[in-house]
Amino acid sequence: MPQHVSSPATPKHLETVIKKEREYSWQVASSLFLSFKYAWAGIIYAFQTQRNFRIHIGVCTLAIGLSIFLHLKPVEIAVIGITSGLVLALELLNTAIESVVDLTVKQTYHELAKIAKDCAAGAVLISSLVAVLVAATLLLPPIITLILSE
């Protein structure tokens, strides 16, 4: 079977490819400000429509607030912040994947649609479990100390 070896992409070639791909976009953000505006719109959409996203924001805010209140080390607060951010980012990706799947298959059953949605939900679940484990490991000892010292 003949092997097609593509020539290395030159900057000019890359520019042409990117331009062609962006032709399919209904609209392209023309400035950094507009990019932030659309990103914020996505976050607001997820907040308004996804109950899990609202729960995760509440729990993450509580965990970060507690870690500051309990005077955890900066690196510990950072670890809680990273795991919290990961959960929220994956929840947004989960919402994006759900929308793309629904756009593609509409209200028909498809095994690949099921796999895509189940795996996206699984990613959120794994990140949430890890975040809970990390938060419990770092927050429980100072909480117990605080309660016992009362």
Ligand SMILES: Nc1ncnc2c1ncn2[C@@H]1O[C@H](COP(=O)(O)OP(=O)(O)OP(=O)(O)O)[C@@H](O)[C@H]1O
């Ligand atoms: N078009 C489809 N074809 C096959 N299975 C589907 C389809 N749409 C949804 N499902 C199944 O139903 C489940 C729930 O779908 P839904 O769109 O509510 O996603 P979800 O992961 O429950 O959403 P959320 O993350 O908001 O809780 C999916 O995980 C998947 O197993």
